[in-house]
Amino acid sequence: MSFLETLADGIDFLVEFVWGFGIPTGTGxxxxxxxxxxxxxxxxxxxxxxxxxxxxxxxxxxxxxxxxxxxxxxxxxxxxxxxxxxxxxxxxxxxxxxxxxxxxxxxxxxxxxxxxxxxxxxxxxxxxxxxxxxxxxxxxxxxxxxxxxxxxxxxxxxxxxxxxxxxxxxxxxxxxxxxxxxxxxxxxxxxxxxxxxxxxxxxxxxxxxxxxxxxxxxxxxxxxxxxxxxxxxxxxxxxxxxxxxxxxxxxxxxxxxxxxxxxxxxxxxxxxxxxxxxxxxxxxxxxxxxxxxxxxxxxxxxxxxxxxxxxxxxxxxxxxxxxxxxxxxxxxxxxxxxxxxxxxxxxxxxxxxxxxxxxxDPVPTELDLDGGAHSYRVENEGGIIADENPPTEIKIVNGEPQVQEGAPEFAWNQAVVDSFFVDCTGDCEDYGDLRQPFTGTLNTERSVAIGEDGTEYTSLYGPAVESGAPLTQLAFARGxxxxxxxxxxxxxxxxxxxxxxxxxxxxxxxxxxxxxxxxxxxxxxxxxxxxxxxxxxxxxxxxxxxxxxxxxxxxxxxxxxxxxxxxxxxxxxxxxxxxxxxxxxxxxxPARKAREKRKAEKERQKQENE
CATH class of the missing domain: 1.20.1740.10 (Amino acid/polyamine transporter I)
Structure with missing residues (x-):
């Protein structure tokens, strides 16, 4: 395990300890x-x-x-x-x-x-x-x-x-x-x-x-x-x-x-x-x-x-x-x-x-496969659960990940991405800009995507949700x-x-x-x-x-x-x-006198400047 992974695990533990430690309610x-x-x-x-x-x-x-x-x-x-x-x-x-x-x-x-x-x-x-x-x-x-x-x-x-x-x-x-x-x-x-x-x-x-x-x-x-x-x-x-x-x-x-x-x-x-x-x-x-x-x-x-x-x-x-x-x-x-x-x-x-x-609302997004916004999650009835041990490879056919139910999937801003594309035209403003679905494998260890012809990609495109300031920015832009x-x-x-x-x-x-x-x-x-x-x-x-x-x-x-x-x-x-x-x-x-004093001082300075 690398230092960064160890650090991330330590941070997750402390967050859970500070905000997770509590009094049982009987509801789980x-x-x-x-x-x-x-x-x-x-x-x-x-x-x-x-x-x-x-x-x-x-x-x-x-x-x-x-x-x-x-x-x-x-x-x-x-x-x-x-x-x-x-x-x-x-x-x-x-x-x-x-x-x-x-x-x-x-x-x-x-x-x-x-x-x-x-x-x-x-x-x-x-x-x-x-x-x-x-x-x-x-x-x-x-x-x-x-x-x-x-x-x-x-x-x-x-x-x-x-x-x-x-x-x-x-x-x-x-x-x-x-x-x-x-x-x-x-x-x-x-x-x-x-x-x-x-x-x-x-x-x-x-x-x-x-x-x-x-x-x-x-x-x-x-x-x-x-x-x-x-x-x-x-x-x-x-x-x-x-x-x-x-x-x-x-x-x-x-x-x-x-x-x-x-x-x-x-x-x-x-x-x-x-x-x-x-x-x-x-x-x-x-x-x-x-x-x-x-x-x-x-x-x-x-x-x-x-x-x-x-x-x-x-x-x-x-x-x-x-x-x-x-x-x-x-x-x-x-x-x-x-x-x-x-x-x-x-x-x-x-x-x-x-x-x-x-x-x-997912929007077309460039997905940096080694970026800080990506993670691997498991989507099920209980919600979206973090998974720190994804498979070495995730197979993708015609843009769609081939994963079994309950298996880790690629996520952006902690939300699972359901389709991947090689490129995006224009400014990726709508789904029509996404083109050429990706087929190949996503190598999770190397954080790259490898196409059928052997081409390696450090980023793909796909519909993903925003978070943080970009989410509010999108709301104001759309509104x-x-x-x-x-x-x-x-x-x-x-x-x-x-x-x-x-x-x-x-x-x-x-x-x-x-x-x-x-x-x-x-x-x-x-x-x-x-x-x-x-x-x-x-x-x-x-x-x-x-x-x-x-x-x-x-x-x-x-x-x-x-x-x-x-x-x-x-x-x-x-x-x-x-x-x-x-x-x-x-x-x-005292407040009235102070205001009058400030006013008089401003008048004096104004007269001196004239």
Whole structure:
């Protein structure tokens, strides 16, 4: 067994351990501990705080507008920039790639579980951010001689675990910081770069480059852009994300809403399939045991967590930098994130994928026989099961694989391919472009196809389903086709901006963890390592990068959720005090004076320029 095969087996084992270990239900399907913790903590906090996500939603919008901002309060950035920094980490490829993966593996019903995760996650996000503000460290830059990229505050789960629970819990604070630091390299970084290269790789032919060479060039450019921003620290990150986040979200949402408007008659049926499949899955196009309720739920919760990050302890790090002396004022801002990210943007993505029918519609595809998207699977009544031991050769006659029922077959994006062709005319836009069925053998050991005349092929063509960003890209291209052939470019543009903005936000999360664990001197080496991993993530196989990210996702929430539940009494005390005092009203006058001062300064500068 090669090193890569051993690595893949190890990753699969860890994914199964983190997301598969659970409590037996008597139905043959266990409920994963991670899922129980995530949904259980969200439900507990929702009840303990009196449905805060519903009662205080509009107050969160009010605080975000800046009407209560006092620039003299401690912190590095205003409420709005703290929200956009956190949103840039949450509104990202999870909204494009994550939703597509959830539906690809779990079917349309996975989207409903993303909604459930988001609604409960709003209470969780409020809780972790409020605690992070309350227990944050202020003036970590000391006497002010340190570089600006260090910032003046630091907060997050490691601080409220240690300060809130006491020194006996320092071990869990260290564990939380370590896991978050690892997650910053993977979920918040490598996954993002991988989504960009996976999306742009399809355009390699247009510029005459080999797909891998194209990936290397794109990965290097993305890593360079990330480096330029993160060297400036949270202040520069806040400025950049306050521009990128609203623009990219607006473009993407407008494109999605246009598709739904063009297909308005299909929307009710789409909602119906999402709801019905959530509890009684019909079937999936990929995934172990597709069509099983628990699988649909797990993928929905997984991708919901990846999308809105509620419970991970990551967003509290960004919100800790907000300028305020009232922790709850930032908590209400934070509860907007799952609402905007999952309830609005992910819903648009999911509905577009379902109404356009692309999620289970095979399209003509070039099949790289040694590419990262290929695998060998067994298709039976229980779904599509992975098989790591395919036969040495698979015979193909007139394009059709000659395999017995229950035997491993060639799969693309984990879905079995049922026919193979030697070539494809044009841009392979429809089945009419596929021609000359292949006859010969597929050598699985050498990853080549050998024709009857002895000709060897490193790639064939055939109808295959898309996954990840290409699936969403196909949905937008098909949905906007009545208006032209530019729909897919919205996804390309969005993935690029989403991924870069997510990476630069996560770099801040990671460097706060580095400060907590190793001190200020660790920040610069961390940033160098972060950019390096960004590049490597861009050229690694899609499935591997996302699987490793899922491992980190499942582990990082455990210490954070345990701490929040244990500190829920203090949390309720802080929350009740804030709303009983109507503490935000104390900032009305300082905020007004600050706005007038900024306005006067702009007028002065305008007059000087004239």
């Amino acid at each position: 399907n266990d409920i994963p501990i991670v899922v129980l913790l995530l949904l259980g903590a969200g439900l507990f906090l929702t009840l303990r705080l009196g449905f805060v996500q519903f009662r205080r939603l509009f107050h969160g919008f009010a605080v975000t507008t800046g009407k209560y901002d006092d620039p003299d309060e401690p912190g590095d950035i205003p409420h709005f920039q703290a929200l956009t920094t956190a949103l840039s980490a949450t509104v990202g490829t999870g909204n494009i790639v994550g939703v597509a993966l959830a539906i690809h593996y779990g079917g349309p019903g996975a989207l409903l579980w993303m909604w459930v995760t988001a609604v409960l996650g709003m209470a969780t996000k409020f809780s972790e951010v409020t605690l992070a503000q309350y227990y944050r460290d202020v003036d970590i830059a000391g006497d002010g001689d340190e570089p600006g990229w260090l910032g003046t505050v630091s907060g997050g789960p490691m601080y409220y675990i240690e300060k809130g629970l006491g020194s006996n819990w320092t071990w869990m604070a260290v564990l939380s910081a370590g896991l978050l630091g690892i997650t910053s390299f993977l979920t918040g970084n490598a996954n993002q770069a991988n989504s960009v290269t996976d999306t742009l790789e399809g355009y390699s032919g247009l510029v005459g480059l080999d797909p891998f060479v194209m990936s290397v060039i794109v990965a290097a450019l993305v890593a360079g852009l990330v480096a330029l921003v993160i060297i400036g620290g949270v202040t520069r990150i806040g400025r950049v994300t306050s521009i990128i986040a609203p623009v990219m979200a607006a473009i993407y949402v407008l494109g999605g809403l246009t598709i739904l408007a063009l297909n308005i008659g299909e929307v009710p049926a789409a909602f119906g399939s999402i709801i019905s499949d959530a509890f009684n899955p019909s079937s999936g196009v990929a995934g172990t045991g597709a069509g099983i309720f628990m699988l649909t739920m797990i993928y929905g919760v997984q991708r919901g967590l990846f999308s809105n990050e509620a419970g991970m302890g990551s967003a509290p790090i960004a919100h800790s930098a907000a300028q305020t002396d009232e922790p709850v004022s930032e908590g209400v801002v934070a509860l907007l994130e799952p609402f905007i990210d999952t309830i609005i943007i992910c819903s648009i993505t999911g509905l577009v994928i379902v109404v356009t029918g692309v999620w289970n 906007l086709s009545p208006l032209g052939d530019w729909g897919g470019l919205i996804v390309v543009f969005s993935v690029l901006l989403f991924a870069i903005s997510t990476s630069i936000s996560w770099s801040y999360y990671g460097d706060r963890c580095a400060i907590y664990l190793f001190g200020e001197q660790a920040v610069l080496p961390y940033k160098v390592a972060f950019v390096t991993v960004n590049f490597l993530g861009g050229i690694a196989p899609l499935a591997t990068v996302w699987a490793v990210g899922d491992i980190a996702l499942g582990l990082v929430i455990i210490p954070n959720l345990v701490a929040i539940v244990l500190l829920s009494g203090k949390l309720k005390e802080i929350t009740d005090s804030y709303f009983e005092r109507k503490a935000w009203l104390d900032n009305v006058e």
